Amino acid sequence: MLKVNQLDKTYGKDKHSLKAVSFTAQPGEVTAIIGPSGAGKTTILRSVNQLIRDDGGQILLDDQDIRQANKAELRKIRHHIGMIFQNYNLISPLTALENVLHGRLGGKSTLAGMFGLYSNAEKTEALALLDEVGLKDYAYQRCDQLSGGQQQRVGIARALMQHPKMILCDEPIASLDPKSTQIVMDILRKLAQEKQLIILINLHQIDVAMTYADHIIGINSGAIVFEGPTTEVDDQVLQRIYRQDTEIKTMVTADEN
Ligand SMILES: Nc1ncnc2c1ncn2[C@@H]1O[C@H](COP(=O)(O)OP(=O)(O)OP(=O)(O)O)[C@@H](O)[C@H]1O
Incomplete structure (x- = not known):
């Protein structure tokens, strides 16, 4: 509570x-x-x-x-504590999957975070979360090619990646x-x-x-x-x-x- x-x-x-x-x-x-x-x-x-x-x-x-x-x-x-914002706050040139994986950054060492080192288990989880918000087919699409509503759903999946x-x-x-x-x-x-x-x-x-x-x-x-x-x-x-x-x-x- x-x-x-x-x-x-x-x-x-x-x-x-x-x-x-x-x-x-x-x-x-x-x-x-x-x-x-x-x-x-x-x-x-x-x-x-x-x-x-x-x-x-x-x-x-x-x-x-x-x-x-x-x-x-x-x-x-x-x-x-996940956050989602009016303007989505996604990294535009990156894919939906990469943005969702960023939700895990806070739990990583600076070095692993800097080099975008994610485990297969983390990738599987990120894909499952995209599926959960109805974006399974958009995982490898750049975020700036998604609609506003789709971008917000990526934002939600990213927040969920933080458990x-x-x-x-x-x-x-x-x-x-x-x-x-x-x-x-x-x-x-x-x-x-x-x-x-x-x-x-x-x-x-x-x-x-x-x-x-x-x-x-x-x-x-x-x-x-x-x-x-x-x-x-x-x-x-x-x-x-x-x-x-x-x-x-x-x-x-x-x-x-
Ligand atoms: N950085 C700041 N410096 C000075 N005053 C601020 C600052 N941020 C907010 N305020 C003031 O604090 C009050 C509350 O602002 P806040 O943004 O929390 O309101 P809000 O209910 O979210 O408004 P809105 O619905 O327009 O977004 C307002 O009077 C605002 O002018």
Whole structure:
């Protein structure tokens, strides 16, 4: 389980980006963080694996406080936290298979990593993961020749190559069309359930969060204003989360008519 307690982050002198943020995310579930632009979604996600150093609080992954880890421990912890990104972050001239194998880099010596030395067992595993995300026939295709949705699936397979406990997803569908969105979200939900992974995902699209997430964390101006099962999210909750965000208010109102 991921348990975040009283997490604070201030940029510069007094720009309070996270204010005593507390929430939990369970294995086997998709947990979505939703909220208006600038609310602090990315700051939370990047604090969880300490890409951003926060200013106070606790981040417990299976009872180990990530914030207290020394450099070597943090490297080890991060090896079991996969990340997928809006812009995929693949190495374009390399094949899908090579990109997936890169997920193993964190567990290798610098030399083995530099020379791209992977065992046959690792290659077999990477191929099986590509098969799992429906890309068996694209293993030897360069990533820049794949569609956005296919690239994101390579990103997921790469994260799985880390044998993660948790996958952090920063706006993973923001650049995808509805069909690719559905495929990617179906895969993430299936992975959470079948591999008992913690999937923590930042989303702008409320409808996608409502369809695929088990658990919702609503943030506004750096503070958690809702945490609970998706079934408890109604228009009132959404208005609390998105207050002062005129675009969404209009959307909620339009839905009511
Ligand atoms: N490096 C930084 N320096 C100063 N302020 C920052 C920095 N990164 C983020 N912020 C501020 O922290 C707040 C939260 O930003 P964050 O990117 O986490 O929001 P978000 O909810 O992910 O937004 P979006 O949905 O637009 O991506 C914003 O007010 C932002 O301007």
